Amino acid sequence: MNVENGIHDPHYFVPAPSRWPIVGSIALFCMGMGAAFWMNDVGAGKYVLLTGFAILIWMIFGWFGDVIREAQAGQYGTQVDHSLRWGMSWFIFSEVMFFAAFFGALFYARVISVPELGFFSHTHDLLWHNFNAVWPTSTGPKVDPYQPMEAFGLPAINTAILLTSGATLTWAHWGLVEGKRDHLKIGLAITVLLGLSFLTLQAIEYHHAWTEMSLHLASGAYGATFYMLTGFHGMHVLVGTIMLITMLGRALRGHFTPKHHFGFEAAAWYWHFVDVVWLILFVFVYWL
Amino acid sequence: MSAATETLNPAGHADEHGHDHGHDHDHGHHASTGWRRWVYATNHKDIGTLYLWFAFTMFITGGTMALGIRAELFHPGLQFWQPEFFNQLTTLHGVIMVFGAIMPAFTGLANWMLPLMLGAPDMAFARMNNWSFWLLPPAALLLIISLFVPGGAAAGGWTLYPPLSIQGGMGMDFAIFAIHLLGISSIMGSINIVTTILNMRAPGMTLLKMPMFAWTSLVTAYLLIAVAPVLAGAVTMLLTDRHFGTHFFKAAGGGDPVLFQHIFWFFGHPEVYIMALPAFGIVSQIIPTFSRKPLFGYVSMVYATASIAILSFMVWGHHMFAVGMPATTQLFFMFMTMLIAVPTGVKVFNWIATMWQGSMSFETPMLFAIGFVCLFTVGGFSGLVLSIAPIDTEMQDTYYVVAHFHYVLVAGALFSLFAAVYYWLPKWTGNMYSEKAGKFHFWWSMVWFNVTFFPMHFLGLAGMPRRIPDYPLQYTDFNSVASVGAFCFGLGQLFFLYNVIHTIRGGVGKAPANPWDAHTLEWEVPSPAPHHTWESPPDEALVKKGLVAQALEH
Numbered sequence: 029m030n031v032e033n034g035i036h037d038p039h040y041f042v043p044a045p046s047r048w049p050i051v052g053s054i055a056l057f058c059m060g061m062g063a064a065f066w067m068n069d070v071g072a073g074k075y076v077l078l079t080g081f082a083i084l085i086w087m088i089f090g091w092f093g094d095v096i097r098e099a100q101a102g103q104y105g106t107q108v109d110h111s112l113r114w115g116m117s118w119f120i121f122s123e124v125m126f127f128a129a130f131f132g133a134l135f136y137a138r139v140i141s142v143p144e145l146g147f148f149s150h151t152h153d154l155l156w157h158n159f160n161a162v163w164p165t166s167t168g169p170k171v172d173p174y175q176p177m178e179a180f181g182l183p184a185i186n187t188a189i190l191l192t193s194g195a196t197l198t199w200a201h202w203g204l205v206e207g208k209r210d211h212l213k214i215g216l217a218i219t220v221l222l223g224l225s226f227l228t229l230q231a232i233e234y235h236h237a238w239t240e241m242s243l244h245l246a247s248g249a250y251g252a253t254f255y256m257l258t259g260f261h262g263m264h265v266l267v268g269t270i271m272l273i274t275m276l277g278r279a280l281r282g283h284f285t286p287k288h289h290f291g292f293e294a295a296a297w298y299w300h301f302v303d304v305v306w307l308i309l310f311v312f313v314y315w316l
Numbered sequence: 317m318s319a320a321t322e323t324l325n326p327a328g329h330a331d332e333h334g335h336d337h338g339h340d341h342d343h344g345h346h347a348s349t350g351w352r353r354w355v356y357a358t359n360h361k362d363i364g365t366l367y368l369w370f371a372f373t374m375f376i377t378g379g380t381m382a383l384g385i386r387a388e389l390f391h392p393g394l395q396f397w398q399p400e401f402f403n404q405l406t407t408l409h410g411v412i413m414v415f416g417a418i419m420p421a422f423t424g425l426a427n428w429m430l431p432l433m434l435g436a437p438d439m440a441f442a443r444m445n446n447w448s449f450w451l452l453p454p455a456a457l458l459l460i461i462s463l464f465v466p467g468g469a470a471a472g473g474w475t476l477y478p479p480l481s482i483q484g485g486m487g488m489d490f491a492i493f494a495i496h497l498l499g500i501s502s503i504m505g506s507i508n509i510v511t512t513i514l515n516m517r518a519p520g521m522t523l524l525k526m527p528m529f530a531w532t533s534l535v536t537a538y539l540l541i542a543v544a545p546v547l548a549g550a551v552t553m554l555l556t557d558r559h560f561g562t563h564f565f566k567a568a569g570g571g572d573p574v575l576f577q578h579i580f581w582f583f584g585h586p587e588v589y590i591m592a593l594p595a596f597g598i599v600s601q602i603i604p605t606f607s608r609k610p611l612f613g614y615v616s617m618v619y620a621t622a623s624i625a626i627l628s629f630m631v632w633g634h635h636m637f638a639v640g641m642p643a644t645t646q647l648f649f650m651f652m653t654m655l656i657a658v659p660t661g662v663k664v665f666n667w668i669a670t671m672w673q674g675s676m677s678f679e680t681p682m683l684f685a686i687g688f689v690c691l692f693t694v695g696g697f698s699g700l701v702l703s704i705a706p707i708d709t710e711m712q713d714t715y716y717v718v719a720h721f722h723y724v725l726v727a728g729a730l731f732s733l734f735a736a737v738y739y740w741l742p743k744w745t746g747n748m749y750s751e752k753a754g755k756f757h758f759w760w761s762m763v764w765f766n767v768t769f770f771p772m773h774f775l776g777l778a779g780m781p782r783r784i785p786d787y788p789l790q791y792t793d794f795n796s797v798a799s800v801g802a803f804c805f806g807l808g809q810l811f812f813l814y815n816v817i818h819t820i821r822g823g824v825g826k827a828p829a830n831p832w833d834a835h836t837l838e839w840e841v842p843s844p845a846p847h848h849t850w851e852s853p854p855d856e857a858l859v860k861k862g863l864v865a866q867a868l869e870h
Binding site: 029032039044047050053057061063064068126129132136141142156169170244245247250251255 | 543
């Protein structure tokens with residue numbers, strides 16, 4: 029906190045008027061409306077959605093480009109640096125709460141709704157007499173038989189991959205702090221490769237589950253929580269990997285100094301957050 | 317304007333047009349003019365103004381829908397709308413008022429006032445601040461468009477409970493995506509507020525010396541960052557249940573519709589305080605000013621705010637007493653809910669103690685603030701009644717609940733917003749509003765508010781359910797009274813619009829820099845506040861002067 033630490037930039041950097049936010053708003057509006065139409069099979073929906081997404085990509089390039097240029101021009105003082113740190117921390121906290129909603133759904137289904145369906149009364153006997161109140165649920169009027177995912181196959185390899193990537197990223201960070209640029213670049217490159225391997229293995233895992241284990245989004249509460257939790261996590265790994273690729277590109281261009289490299293640190297924080305989410309996922313979705 | 321301000325605020329030459337500072341260093345580029353000034357804005361005052369006008373527009377939109385509801389309920393039988401459209405009206409009225417009117421209005425105030433009150437040049441992330449605002453109009457547009465798609469708008473109530481919300485037409489999808497945009501906006505806005513408060517305060521203004529409005533904004537923003545993503549998760553699950561075959565809320569696959577209620581109210585109860593805490597902050601600025609005494613029990617006020625926020629995460633079950641839950645769980649949620657009355661009571665006590673033996677005067681902001689304290693307390697008491705599980709089982713989904721939350725949201729949140737607008741209009745516009753017109757607006761609103769909502773207590777006690785377009789004959793009289801009250805109340809808000817425009821156009825004369833003799837930093841800059849203020853941090857002596865006057869320092 030600035031007052032307690034006596035940090036007051038003589039002139040806190042306030043950016044010039046910018047067109048990027050409104051571009052982003054137009055993008056998200058198109059995506060929302062396009063998705064709503066597309067899901068209801070209205071003709072142009074898909075194209076509106078894709079157009080919105082393209083605009084969003086353009087906005088992200090433009091906006092982060094501005095931020096990188098400002099950072100390189102040395103316009104961000106100590107106080108701005110602290111603001112960015114607070115901002116990234118609170119953003120990650122909001123992400124934690126987003127995952128918390130889905131973990132809450134998982135725990136609720138396992139601990140409350142499935143046992144209740146099987147235990148409390150004979151209601152299920154009347155409605156669906158074959159119901160078996162065990163997790164993963166594979167019996168029910170709307171559930172086709174499927175196999176649940178095993179923990180100690182690809183998921184365990186993926187756990188090892190993500191944990192290793194956390195270590196290589198920290199090694200890259202040490203390289204940056206100590207001025208060893210080669211460490212930085214090699215560490216980042218290895219981390220990116222590990223991230224891409226994770227995504228590839230997850231894609232293989234999904235393909236296997238969908239085609240050979242008959243495990244679908246519609247496979248009861250298990251299928252829903254399995255795909256939504258691992259799917260949102262996978263999307264976060266993808267975003268994190270893109271962030272790290274950006275940082276690798278910046279490192280190759282000679283950006284970052286041992287003292288000023290918050291862009292790198294923010295990407296690293298995000299990566300570690302994604303790593304921790306995976307560990308919880310591995311324990312509660314795959315293992316137990 | 318004090319002499320100190322001239323030297324401390326080098327860019328604060330009160331420019332008549334207020335937006336044309338081509339010469340200062342941080343803004344070496346030409347300031348935008350015309351539509352670009354608003355669409356590309358990075359200035360916290362411009363963005364604050366946008367937020368406030370947007371909120372007012374949504375207030376009128378949502379209010380018109382409310383009048384549609386009240387017109388239908390004036391007499392038993394179906395007069396104007398088919399039941400399906402009536403349900404769309406109640407749903408959109410709720411969503412628009414909560415997410416479109418009250419929340420953006422508070423964020424707008426935080427935008428306008430926090431940098432001024434804390435001595436900061438702008439919000440911490442000025443560009444992201446723009447995005448937070450400009451996500452709101454697209455979200456509102458999605459909601460409005462949804463009225464015209466096949467099947468009409470979402471009609472399951474603002475709480476969007478499944479299975480109704482799983483069965484609806486594509487209007488529900490529009491509502492879901494609108495909520496996503498509103499959530500993104502809230503999260504970014506809140507990150508900005510938290511960072512600004514933690515990292516942009518003037519020298520010497522430690523946490524326990526900042527204005528109460530900053531404290532309540534900080535805690536509110538924290539709550540929003542914690543629960544807006546949870547709502548996003550809940551509506552995402554609705555979406556996948558609707559279109560991708562998942563079974564989160566369908567018992568046929570091991571899910572449970574009650575799960576949605578748990579997730580929704582884990583968001584929803586903190587949301588209640590998100591709409592109440594900033595109001596507490598505003599009132600805590602206004603009552604000391606017009607009582608000419610420092611705020612009584614500042615530190616206890618801060619702790620009360622924090623306690624309410626923490627407790628708000630542990631009471632969501634009181635919205636669900638009637639859906640079936642173990643008795644011990646009901647007891648837990650009941651007692652936790654009652655516990656919230658303690659910190660809230662501390663606050664009401666402190667406001668009254670601030671007025672006690674003060675040299676009080678009753679300008680419009682003070683009237684609205686006192687009206688807030690009285691009527692919010694009524695809403696708090698009916699909340700206590702509802703917190704008792706056996707009584708709630710009886711009252712669930714009746715008009716008693718409608719009466720309760722309109723006392724906290726209209727006489728609470730909305731009255732505090734009116735108080736804030738009258739209090740700070742001189743700073744925003746540089747002109748004084750007409751005191752006579754302001755007082756008329758207050759008394760008109762005060763009377764008709766009670767005519768509208770007080771009878772709803774009786775209707776609820778007599779058993780009239782909420783969210784229905786028709787009712788048995790015995791409920792007619794109170795419904796007619798409420799409808800008359802609603803139309804008169806609505807009319808009065810057009811008078812409020814007139815008051816604001818009149819003030820912008822000159823009002824009853826120029827406002828001095830500090831018309832109320834208040835002691836927070838926003839009154840140290842000229843009126844109207846120049847486009848850029850506190851470009852370099854205020855001098856510690858100036859900060860100290862205000863803190864001493866507020867009895868926060870000796």
